[in-house]
Amino acid sequence: MRYARHGHRGNEPTDRTPTYNSWRKARERVYNPNAAGFKYYGGRGVEMCSRWDSFENFLFDMGERPADTTIDRINPFGNYEPDNCRWSSRQVQANNKRRNKEFMDHDPKYKKGYTKGVMDVLDYVNKCACHVSGFITEEQYKLNKSRAA
Numbered sequence: 001m002r003y004a005r006h007g008h009r010g011n012e013p014t015d016r017t018p019t020y021n022s023w024r025k026a027r028e029r030v031y032n033p034n035a036a037g038f039k040y041y042g043g044r045g046v047e048m049c050s051r052w053d054s055f056e057n058f059l060f061d062m063g064e065r066p067a068d069t070t071i072d073r074i075n076p077f078g079n080y081e082p083d084n085c086r087w088s089s090r091q092v093q094a095n096n097k098r099r100n101k102e103f104m105d106h107d108p109k110y111k112k113g114y115t116k117g118v119m120d121v122l123d124y125v126n127k128c129a130c131h132v133s134g135f136i137t138e139e140q141y142k143l144n145k146s147r148a149a
Contacts, residue, residue, distance in 0.1 A: 017064075017065075018065045019059060019062070019064050019065040020055060022065055022070060022071045023052070023055055023058045023059075023071075026048060026071055026080050027048055027052075029041035029042060029046075030042040030046055030047060030048045030080065031048075046073075046078075046079055046080070047079045047080070048079065048080040048081070049079060049080065049081035049082070051081075051082070052080060052081070061082040062082075062085060062087065063087075065087055066087050068089060068090075069087040069088055069089055070087070070088065070090075070093065071085055071086075071087065071088075072085065072086055072087070072088035072092065072093045072096060073085055073096075074086060074096070076096055076097060
């Protein structure tokens with residue numbers, strides 16, 4: 001098996017490192033209209049900086065991908081570039097989405113009006129996602145109650 005000079009890309013897909021796969025998949029989401037999720041990335045105008053056309057530059061800027069992390073854009077409306085990317089856990093990424101739901105937390109240890117992302121709430125109350133995602137708005141509650149009457 002022959003590796004590129006960086007040692008991250010083998011001839012077989014199973015030979016590729018997690019770091020290389022993250023770079024490759026990010027480029028695919030941005031540049032390949034046939035890629036799953038393209039409409040949420042390249043189709044929305046998200047780009048990858050030209051410096052990262054080279055995997056070596058990406059590796060230099062981001063470092064090796066730590067276990068249990070994937071690439072995350074700090075500003076979900078921004079591009080893939082060194083100042084806007086990091087390696088993050090799934091929980092951090094779940095709180096960093098464009099469509100993230102926010103919940104008010106009235107715990108005394110937080111100031112009034114503190115908002116949390118859905119994964120913070122799950123961690124805080126130690127419940128499964130189905131309980132939190134099943135919450136409905138006050139308007140929906142009133143409508144359902146009036147229909148039941």
